[in-house]
Amino acid sequence: MSTQPLSNLPKPIDFQSKSMRRNSSRRTATNFVVSALAVIATLIVLLPLAAILFYLVYKGASSLNLAFFTHIPAPVGEEGGGMANAIVGSGMILLLASLMGIPIGIAAGIYLAEFGQGTFLANAVRFTADVLNGVPSIVMGISIYSLIVMQQKHFSAFAGGVALAIMMIPTVTRTTEEMLATVPHAIREAALGLGVPKWRTVLSVSLRTASPGIITGCMLAFARVAGETAPLLFTAFGNQFWSFKLNEPIAALPLQIYVYAISPYDEWHRLAWAGSLVLIVLIMVSVTLVRIFANRGVLKGGS
């Protein structure tokens, strides 16, 4: 082996030279400008959210009182009334939708990430999920109307739950797949190397490692459908009275907001604002609660 004589090496860089110092101050300036742009972009993202929240509080908070949460809507011409039945109805529909949509979505995501790589079925499922994600919500409402409501010959909470569940599936499926793909292969090998069967490795190791991301995906899907109105118009339909039955029309906050917002009465407009505020706050509270509970018992990795 021949070694190069040291004299042939390029001259070391002189960091104190004039040009290097100029270069350094230029990079400091670039760093500042880019950081500032990032901060500004963040503020621009936060601005609409803050504006919407502020406006809702401004318009809706004054109409919020105990009756809003305990009473059903008052008949036309009467003062007062609330949206208690719509809050409960929304809760029931969303619970139903989550119970159907999240398990199916996660199961499909597991198939895509862990079992079906490269198969025709996996590609078909992935493509379908992406298309489904782009289906307008009103189309979803009409589809469920003809598939379930027309067969049963009546509107129902169940049909509303199905419509929202189908809307949740693509988001849950794709985030589950992507989060599982970020789990390092070495961790799966560790489990397989201990003689753990593949199904158990997927459930107890891959899924558990990816769970924070998957939970985020489920929450995104939940928050998205919680405010959906169109798919419920032809399915859950709405109800001015209490109903706890899955096979009957049921009230939902977005529907109630819609009905009140297009009405000609000022009192109802104010209730619609209050309903919107309650809807957003309820979504934020449920997402936060799920996060807190889901993060319990999961130890944070150090690296």
Next chain:
Amino acid sequence: MGVGILVEDLNAWYGSNHTLQDINLHIPANHATALIGPSGCGKSTFVRCLNRMHETNPIARATGVVKMGDVDIYREASPVEIRRRVGMVFQRPNPFPTMSIYDNVVSGLKLNGFRNRRILDETVERSLKQAALWEEVKDDLKKKSGASLSGGQQQRMCIARALAVDPEVLLMDEPASALDPVSTSKIEDLIFQLKSQYTIVIVTHNMQQAARVAENTGFFLNGKLVEFDSTHKIFTNPRDKRTEDYITGRFG
């Protein structure tokens, strides 16, 4: 106690790449056997064939006979059964990031449905003591995540995890290559102590390491086993010119 491993006409492929060619070898029970050779020579593929991890890659396949004790592992056992009898330690420590140190160590038992608290407690203590990690972590067993330990500690925890299922064979694929010298020497001490109870196969790039811990050494080159003999013989008087060139540092 460990069992011997008999390998006959083992061939392995990744896609069309013939990575192992006609390997014949007898690995004696309750000894440490080192596998050396330049990168890409098939050492890792070889150890992965010994616990059927090779086939977890969809494009990989293998032919030939591997006998662990009396069992032909490719014909008379399922991969899951074999991997319970054969512990594996990987090049980079791979703790389960969501599990505590305790759960990491007994993961092989828990994930296979074993729930007896008293036996789990005993296993954690025994395995961590065997892996020389007990004193460092005994107060944080359930508080700290396995991933919060240092690299060397993580690797010893992974060794404890492999020992917790009471394997007969321990495969180690460059277990110290990602570690600092202090951690490396701890792992070597460990191998030295463990080899009376387990059959250990260790892949290494570090020839001093092979010389220090192993009774027997095999030299791989381009997918073939060039020479297999006692470590002393390989390092002082190899039969093959290529082995001599490699251990004297003329290539690789």
